[in-house]
Structure formats: structure tokens, C-alpha cells
Amino acid sequence: MIPERLLNALILAGLLAVPLWALAADEPFTITLATRVVILALAAVGLNIALGIGGLVSLGHAAFFGIGGYAMGILAHHAQTYTALDLGLFTVSGTKSMPVIWLVATLASMLAALLIGLLSLRTSGVYFIMITLAFGQMFYYFAIGWAEYGGEDGLSIYLRNSFPGLNTLVPIHFFGLCFAVLCLALFLHARLAASPFGLALNAARQVPGRAEAVGLDPKRLKLLAFVVSGAITGLAGALFADLNRFVSPTMFSWHFSGEIMVLVILGGTARVMGPVAGAALYVALEHWLGGLTDYWIIFLGAILLLIVLFARGGIVGMLSGRRQAGD
Amino acid sequence: MSFILVAEQILNGLQFGVMLFLMAAGLTLIFGVMGLINLAHGSLYMVGAFAAAAVAGATGSFLLGLVAALTAAAVAGAIIEVAVIRRLYKADHLDQVLATFALILIFSEGTRWAFGSFPLFLDIPDWLSGPVSLPGGIQYPLYRLALIGAGLAVAAGLWLLIERTRIGIQIRAGENDREMIAALGVDISRLYTLVFALGAALAGLAGALVGAIQSVQVGMGEPVLILAFVVIVIGGIGSIKGAFVGALLVGLTDTLGGIFLPELLKLVTDPSTASTVGASVASMAIYILMSIVLILRPTGLFGSTA
Numbered sequence: 163m164i165p166e167r168l169l170n171a172l173i174l175a176g177l178l179a180v181p182l183w184a185l186a187a188d189e190p191f192t193i194t195l196a197t198r199v200v201i202l203a204l205a206a207v208g209l210n211i212a213l214g215i216g217g218l219v220s221l222g223h224a225a226f227f228g229i230g231g232y233a234m235g236i237l238a239h240h241a242q243t244y245t246a247l248d249l250g251l252f253t254v255s256g257t258k259s260m261p262v263i264w265l266v267a268t269l270a271s272m273l274a275a276l277l278i279g280l281l282s283l284r285t286s287g288v289y290f291i292m293i294t295l296a297f298g299q300m301f302y303y304f305a306i307g308w309a310e311y312g313g314e315d316g317l318s319i320y321l322r323n324s325f326p327g328l329n330t331l332v333p334i335h336f337f338g339l340c341f342a343v344l345c346l347a348l349f350l351h352a353r354l355a356a357s358p359f360g361l362a363l364n365a366a367r368q369v370p371g372r373a374e375a376v377g378l379d380p381k382r383l384k385l386l387a388f389v390v391s392g393a394i395t396g397l398a399g400a401l402f403a404d405l406n407r408f409v410s411p412t413m414f415s416w417h418f419s420g421e422i423m424v425l426v427i428l429g430g431t432a433r434v435m436g437p438v439a440g441a442a443l444y445v446a447l448e449h450w451l452g453g454l455t456d457y458w459i460i461f462l463g464a465i466l467l468l469i470v471l472f473a474r475g476g477i478v479g480m481l482s483g484r485r486q487a488g489d
Numbered sequence: 490m491s492f493i494l495v496a497e498q499i500l501n502g503l504q505f506g507v508m509l510f511l512m513a514a515g516l517t518l519i520f521g522v523m524g525l526i527n528l529a530h531g532s533l534y535m536v537g538a539f540a541a542a543a544v545a546g547a548t549g550s551f552l553l554g555l556v557a558a559l560t561a562a563a564v565a566g567a568i569i570e571v572a573v574i575r576r577l578y579k580a581d582h583l584d585q586v587l588a589t590f591a592l593i594l595i596f597s598e599g600t601r602w603a604f605g606s607f608p609l610f611l612d613i614p615d616w617l618s619g620p621v622s623l624p625g626g627i628q629y630p631l632y633r634l635a636l637i638g639a640g641l642a643v644a645a646g647l648w649l650l651i652e653r654t655r656i657g658i659q660i661r662a663g664e665n666d667r668e669m670i671a672a673l674g675v676d677i678s679r680l681y682t683l684v685f686a687l688g689a690a691l692a693g694l695a696g697a698l699v700g701a702i703q704s705v706q707v708g709m710g711e712p713v714l715i716l717a718f719v720v721i722v723i724g725g726i727g728s729i730k731g732a733f734v735g736a737l738l739v740g741l742t743d744t745l746g747g748i749f750l751p752e753l754l755k756l757v758t759d760p761s762t763a764s765t766v767g768a769s770v771a772s773m774a775i776y777i778l779m780s781i782v783l784i785l786r787p788t789g790l791f792g793s794t795a
Contacts, residue, residue, distance in 0.1 A: 291586060
């Protein structure tokens with residue numbers, strides 16, 4: 163068994179080593195795959211805060227991912243067509259600058275998470291799962307009907323957006339940028355889990371009654387966790403859209419909500435590196451099995467079923483020998 | 490906007506609503522008795538539709554197709570209950586969500602592998618095709634009318650089964666206190682398989698019936714599944730009566746919203762904005778309905794407060 167701390171360092175080092183090797187071997191496609199891992203992991207880190215620490219089984223996180231994606235798509239679309247974005251009271255011009263897009267994506271997903279959270283947290287358990295799923299689907303249908311921004315076809319962005327001091331068109335630069343964002347998010351998760359807020363949230367998940375009795379407000383703690391979680395997944399959505407230079411309603415689809423949940427569980431719920439390990443395995447399976455058969459999803463389903471039924475702690479749990487996070 | 494149009498839309502809403510009820514009834518029964526959230530319910534709907542299309546296509550008989558749909562969905566339901574679902578009753582909701590999500594992946598890709606990606610078609614039989622005249626000069630397709638009738642008949646049958654038979658008593662007892670009825674000598678695991686297969690058969694029937702007015706394709710169950718979730722959140726989880734009322738509310742809101750919201754908006758804005766904005770808002774109408782119910786009654790209209 164490997165100590166979890168060492169395992170975490172190994173996972174992160176591995177994720178950094180693969181694209182560096184690909185750079186030396188001149189295989190840009192592998193760098194793009196690694197970037198995909200990083201961005202999916204970032205989305206799952208967001209969900210892991212709500213799901214892992216807060217115990218909120220949200221099946222609607224694709225909503226935030228899609229909002230982040232559309233924030234990028236809309237701003238870049240207005241910038242590349244030189245049209246103004248009409249916000250009712252005033253108009254703004256679009257932008258191709260990543261920091262601005264990230265800010266807008268994060269704020270917009272926070273706002274959505276606040277509204278969805280306020281409504282959904284009135285309930286718990288199964289109701290919460292179904293309601294977050296339904297709200298996610300609401301955004302999906304809204305995006306399909308939104309003809310101004312491509313409706314069902316989505317929006318294409320011709321050139322990747324820019325970041326000061328980097329050439330984002332070079333795959334390794336964009337990878338480095340995404341990797342840095344992922345590290346920040348992982349750091350945030352680790353700090354959050356150990357902070358008074360994280361401990362209180364943990365208490366609210368395990369014994370809501372007692373948490374309330376000592377003067378904590380479980381609902382407020384969960385709402386805050388949900389908003390932070392939505393913001394990170396939204397940021398991942400903006401990066402994902404930039405990776406593909408394309409946004410479409412499929413970013414909102416509930417299959418994606420299920421997939422990021424799968425990433426968290428594959429890796430190990432509530433573990434800091436769980437989402438990274440899960441995303442790496444997922445993309446590797448997709449690439450490897452997808453090359454063997456067109457129906458690789460069947461095998462993904464079977465693997466997932468086996469993990470849920472027999473290997474509760476996910477990859478990190480199996481390798482570190484601790485079945486529960488924080489044992 | 491004439492009386493005839495409104496009446497037709499109300500009938501469409503009813504038809505949609507009773508089909509949603511067939512899905513929602515199984516879901517809510519399975520949750521009420523076993524405490525299980527089953528995302529793969531939409532896959533059973535798909536299994537029913539494919540079985541009906543394949544058998545009706547081979548034999549030319551729509552009724553044989555319906556029998557095949559009921560059988561295939563019930564058998565598929567019983568198999569996954571025994572192989573997978575049974576291990577999940579004691580697990581938390583997260584594990585149930587993931588395992589049934591995995592089942593969706595397996596069912597969808599398996600069906601794509603067996604039948605290909607192209608949609609199949611299930612024809613309405615001759616004796617149910619064509620329009621009928623209703624009082625008030627309304628011309629309405631006979632098949633859709635038959636769907637409303639079939640849905641209402643199944644709802645009545647389900648009510649009789651649960652309220653008036655021995656199995657029904659066991660199901661209701663299972664909802665309240667599973668240890669007690671196990672102690673009284675009821676084979677609880679057989680009862681669970683039976684309830685799961687019954688829910689699956691209802692979903693398969695809905696899939697086959699709706700399959701004749703839409704195309705039969707992979708993934709057809711998922712939009713319906715999510716609407717069925719909205720229905721049971723509105724109606725209250727575990728309540729068959731709630732599922733019925735919720736299904737009709739959602740069916741009518743969705744159908745009538747698509748027609749009347751753009752018309753209403755035309756009173757305040759110009760026609761082209763009204764139709765685009767109206768269409769977007771109409772697609773969100775049922776979710777707005779769900780939010781309102783949640784604000785007023787967080788456990789749904791007929792849900793228990795526990």
C-alpha cells in the first residue's frame with residue numbers, strides 16, 4: 163500500500179510528465195489528451211467539494227459546466243463578429259481575453275448555483291438528486307432553443323482565446339495554463355477541507371441534527387459549498403470550450419453530469435486527488451477501449467458497476483488501502 | 490385561437506400526461522417500496538419500444554408487439570433486479586445513482602450494438618388509425634384517444650391492485666415496515682423482484698405505446714425519465730396518487746404552455762420576439778411549475794412530511 167500523500171504526489175507528477183514526454187517526442191495529440199484530463203479533473207474537483215465534503219449528490223453540475231462554456235462562447239462570439247453584446251440597460255463588447263472570460267464564467271455559474279442551491283436545498287436525499295437533474299435539463303432545453311447563439315448547433319470560435327504572456331495556440335502552453343488552474347483548485351479543496359468551514363460542513367453532512375444543536379446552520383454551509391463547487395465547474399466549462407473552440411448544448415446534457423460524478427467516484431469520493439485519478443483513468447479508457455471497439459461505453463458501464471458494487475473507495479482508496487477518505 | 494384548437498391541445502396534454510404516469514408510477518412504486526432511485530427506468534422504456542418494434546415488424550401484429558414489450562421489459566427488469574439492483578437497497582443514494590447510470594450506459598450501447606444507430610418504426614395498426622369525430626366538431630386521432638384510454642385503464646388497474654389485492658397489501662406493508670412483513674412470513678426478496686418487474690413492465694408498455702407515434706431509437710427513454718422525475722417530485726415520492734396528478738399537471742403544462750405562452754407574450758411584445766422568447770420560456774414551464782411546488786410544499790403535493 164502507498165501512503166495517500168505520496169500517491170497524490172505521484173498522480174500529479176504523472177499528469178505533468180506525460181505531456182512533457184509528448185513534447186519531447188513531438189506528439190501534440192497526447193498533449194491535447196492530457197489537457198482534456200486536466201480540464202475534466204477540474205470540473206470534477208468542483209463537484210467533489212459539494213459531493214465529497216458536503217454530501218450533496220448533485221446530478222445537475224452540467225448546468226455550471228455549460229454556463230461556463232457559454233460565457234466563453236458568447237463573449238468570444240461577439241469579439242470575433244465585432245458586434246456589441248446587448249445587456250438591456252447597456253451594451254458591452256465581446257472579449258478574447260481569458261482572464262476576463264474566466265471571471266465572467268465563474269461569476270455566472272456562482273449566480274446560477276446560488277439560485278439552484280436555494281431551491282434545491284429546501285429538500286434533501288432523493289428529491290435533491292432529482293431536482294438538480296431537472297434544473298440541469300432546464301438549461302439544456304433553454305440552450306437548444308436559444309437561436310441567437312446557434313441553438314442546437316452551438317457556436318464555433320475560430321481562434322483560441324488569449325492569455326497575457328502566453329501563446330495559447332501552442333498545446334503545451336495551454337496545458338500549462340490549465341494545469342496551473344487545476345493545482346490552484348486542488349489547493350483550494352485541500353485548504354477548504356481542513357478549514358473550520360470544511361469541518362463544519364463535514365459535521366453537517368454526517369450528523370445534521372448535532373451540527374445544528376451546536377449552532378451551525380447546515381443549510382447555509384451546504385449552500386456555500388454548492389456555490390463554490392458550481393464556480394469551479396463553471397471555470398472548467400470555460401476552459402473546455404476553449405480546448406475545443408466550440409460550445410453546444412451537449413455541455414449541458416445530464417450525461418455529462420453523470421460523467422463528472424463517475425470521475426469523482428472512480429478516483430475516490432472526497433479525496434483531494436480522486437478527481438484527477440478518475441479523469442486520467444476515464445480518458446485513458448476512452449482512448450484505449452475506443453480504439454478497440456465502437457461500443458466501448460458498454461465496458462465503461464461494466465467497470466463502473468464493478469467499482470460501485472465491490473471497490474467503494476475508488477482508485478485512490480484501493481492504492482492507499484484506506485477505504486474511507488480521512489480515515 | 491378557437492375552441493377546437495384548445496380542446497385538441499387539452500387532449501394532447503392528457504395523452505402526454507397518462508403516458509408520463511406509466512413511467513412515474515413504476516419509479517415512485519420502486520422508490521416507495523424499496524427506497525431505490527432507478528435512473529435505468531428510461532432504459533426499460535427503451536427496451537419495451539424496441540421489443541414492440543421488432544416483434545410487430547416481424548409478425549405484423551401490433552398486439553403481439555405490445556405483449557412482447559411487456560414481457561421483454563418485465564424480464565429485463567427482473568434480471569437486473571436479481572443481478573444488480575438487489576445489492577443496492579442498503580447502499581446510499583449515491584451508489585444507486587452510479588450503478589443505475591452504469592446500467593443506462595450498458596443498455597444504450599448494447600441496444601445500439603444489437604439494432605444499430607438508425608431509428609426503427611412502429612406502425613399504428615389499421616384498426617386504430619385515422620381520426621374520430623368527437624362532440625363539438627373536434628377531429629382527433631383515434632390512436633391518441635386509445636392511448637388516453639389505455640393509460641386511464643392501467644391507472645385504475647394499478648389502483649385496484651394496490652388497494653384491493655393481497656399483493657397490494659404486501660406492497661403497502663413493505664412501504665411502511667419491511668422487517669415486520671418479513672417477520673410475518675412474506676418472502677420479501679420475491680416481493681421486491683415482483684414490484685421491480687411490475688414497474689419495468691409499465692415503463693415498457695409506455696415505451697411501446699409512445700413508440701408508435703415517435704421513432705424508436707437509442708436514448709429515447711432519457712427525456713421521459715427526467716420528466717417522470719419532475720412528475721414525482723411534484724406529486725410526492727412514493728405516492729401513486731401524486732404520480733397521477735403530477736403527470737397530468739406536467740403533461741398539460743408542457744403542451745398548453747407551448748401554445749399559449751407565445752400567444753400571451755404577443756399581447757406585450759412584437760410577434761417575432763414573442764414566438765422566440767415564448768418558445769424558450771415554454772420549454773422551461775414545467776421546471777418553473779416544479780419550483781413553485783417546491784417552494785410551497787418541499788415534499789410534493791401528496792408526499793409524506795417525514
